[in-house]
C-alpha cells in the first residue's frame with residue numbers, strides 16, 4: 001500500500017514521513033479516530049515505507065512499490081508484518097482461535113473493502129458473532145512469541161493491532177511489558193475507533209496520532225474515482241457520509257441496489273406494454289421464487305416509480321428529486337400513467353402486496369398483475385393533461 005493510494009489525510013502522511021526521515025519513529029503508536037478515516041491503510045503504508053529498500057523513497061516521499069519488501073507488503077505476506085485483530089471460534093477454528101488462523105480471510109476482506117474495513121465486515125467474513133469476538137490471551141502470548149524472533153528480512157518488525165479496544169482483560173497485562181520495552185527494531189501500530197475504551201496503562205505507553213474526518217472534496221473525488229459514481233451522486237453521498245469513507249461505500253452500495261430494482265421494474269413494464277407473454281411468464285416465475293419480503297419491496301418501489309411518473313405529468317422535472325437514467329425513463333413512460341388509470345394501478349399493486357403477504361402463490365399473483373398492468377397501460381390519458 002502506497003501513501004498516494006490512500007485518500008486524504010495529507011497532514012498525517014507528512015507527519016509520519018517526517019518521523020522516518022528524522023529517524024525518530026516511536027516504537028508504539030496509537031492511531032485513533034472515527035470509522036472510515038483510513039487508519040489501517042495508513043498504518044500499512046507507513047510500515048511499508050519504513051521497510052522499503054529504495055533510497056529514492058525519501059525524495060519521492062512514498063514507497064517504491066517495486067522492491068522485494070514492497071512487493072510482499074503489497075500482498076500482505078511480508079514475514080515481518082504481523083496483524084492481530086478480534087477473533088472468536090467459528091466452524092473451522094474451533095479452539096484457541098488466533099489471528100494467524102484467519103490471515104487468508106483477513107487479506108480477502110481488506111481487498112473487498114478497499115482497505116477500509118468495519119468490524120461488521122470482519123465478523124461477517126469469518127462468520128462469528130459480535131459479542132464473542134475479542135483479542136484474547138492466546139493472541140497476546142502469540143505476539144510475544146512472534147516478536148522474540150529476530151526479523152527475517154527487514155529492518156523493522158511491525159505488529160499492527162486492529163481494534164485494540166477489543167483486547168480482553170486477561171490479554172492486556174501480558175502486552176503491557178512488551179509495548180513498553182519492545183525488542184529492538186519493533187514497531188507497534190495500534191488502531192482504535194474508541195480510545196476511551198482502551199485501558200489507561202496501554203494508552204499511556206503509546207504515542208497518539210489523531211485521525212480527523214476526511215475532507216468533503218477528497219471524499220467526493222474518491223467516490224467518483226474509486227466507487228465510480230457520477231459527480232452529483234458523489235456530492236450527495238459525501239454530504240451524508242460526513243468524512244467517513246466507509247459510510248460512503250455503504251451509501252454507494254445502496255444506490256447500486258436501488259438501480260438494480262429500478263432496471264428490473266423498467267424491464268417488467270416493457271414486457272407488459274408489448275404484451276410479451278413468454279417474458280411475462282418467465283419474469284413471474286423467477287421473481288416469484290424470491291422471498292415474500294423482497295417481492296413486496298420490489299412492488300413498493302415500483303409504486304413509487306408510478307407515482308413519480310404521474311407527478312411528472314403535472315409538474316416540471318426540476319420539482320422531483322429523480323435524476324439521470326431514472327428520469328430519462330420516466331419522461332418516456334409518464335404519459336402512460338395518467339388520471340384515468342393511476343388509481344387503478346395503485347389498487348392493483350396494493351392488492352398484490354396484500355396477497356403475497358398472505359401465502360398466495362407468488363408466481364401466479366405476479367402473472368395476474370402483469371396482465372392487469374398490460375391492460376391498464378393501454379388506457380389513454382384524459383384530454384389536455386398538461
Ligand SMILES: [Zn+2]
Pocket residue numbers: 051052053054063064065066067068069070
Ligand atoms: Zn520499496
